[in-house]
Amino acid sequence: MNLPEHPIVRKLMSLRLESGDFVIAGSGPLLAHGLRRTVGDLDVVARGEAWKAATELSAPVCAPSGHGSMVVLFGGDLEVFDRWLPGTVGADELIDGAEWVQGLPFCPLDVVLGWKERSSRTKDREDALLIRKHLGGDTTDLG
Numbered sequence: 001m002n003l004p005e006h007p008i009v010r011k012l013m014s015l016r017l018e019s020g021d022f023v024i025a026g027s028g029p030l031l032a033h034g035l036r037r038t039v040g041d042l043d044v045v046a047r048g049e050a051w052k053a054a055t056e057l058s059a060p061v062c063a064p065s066g067h068g069s070m071v072v073l074f075g076g077d078l079e080v081f082d083r084w085l086p087g088t089v090g091a092d093e094l095i096d097g098a099e100w101v102q103g104l105p106f107c108p109l110d111v112v113l114g115w116k117e118r119s120s121r122t123k124d125r126e127d128a129l130l131i132r133k134h135l136g137g138d139t140t141d142l143g
Contacts, residue, residue: 001034003102008042011074013104015057021050023098023105025084027127029112032101035130044080047091054080085115109135 003009009031012024026043030036046054060069060082068083083091098105109131116128 001031001037003032003104006031008039008074008077009104011077012042012044015053015073015078017044017046017050017053018048019105021048021095022046022080023095023107025081025094025107025112027123029099029101029106029109030127030130032104032106033109033134035134036127041077041079044078045084045091045094046080046082047095051080051082087118088115 004013023045024032024042025045026041027036027039028042028044031039044050044054054071054073057073058071060071063070063081063083065085067086068081070082071080072078073080081091084094088094089097094107094111095105097108097111099108100106113128113131113135116124116131119125
């Protein structure tokens with residue numbers, strides 16, 4: 001898949017965020033690796049100039065996790081967070097550890113796997129199985 005042609009990725013790219021100040025998290029990395037062809041939205045963790053740019057477009061609200069703030073853009077197609085899920089590393093470590101795919105920063109799949117496995121959502125457990133299979137690991141359902 002050519003990521004820059006994906007409709008939601010194009011919306012993200014239209015923001016022209018500072019490339020060293022954000023990372024695509026959530027299910028976006030599965031899209032980047034071809035494990036999913038569609039995603040409902042893109043979750044982006046941002047800091048510095050990228051976070052500032054997002055907050056200039058819309059007011060931050062409390063993140064659904066209750067951990068930090070988020071900015072909802074393009075009718076919910078993009079959700080920009082100032083930190084990720086409770087119990088995960090901080091925004092700086094997440095962003096600095098990004099894996100670059102087709103010119104875009106994504107959380108590495110092994111990192112995403114940890115969040116997906118801790119989730120109680122069916123979609124996340126299914127994603128965890130896809131990641132394990134892709135990484136060559138055990139595909140036994142952990143849920």
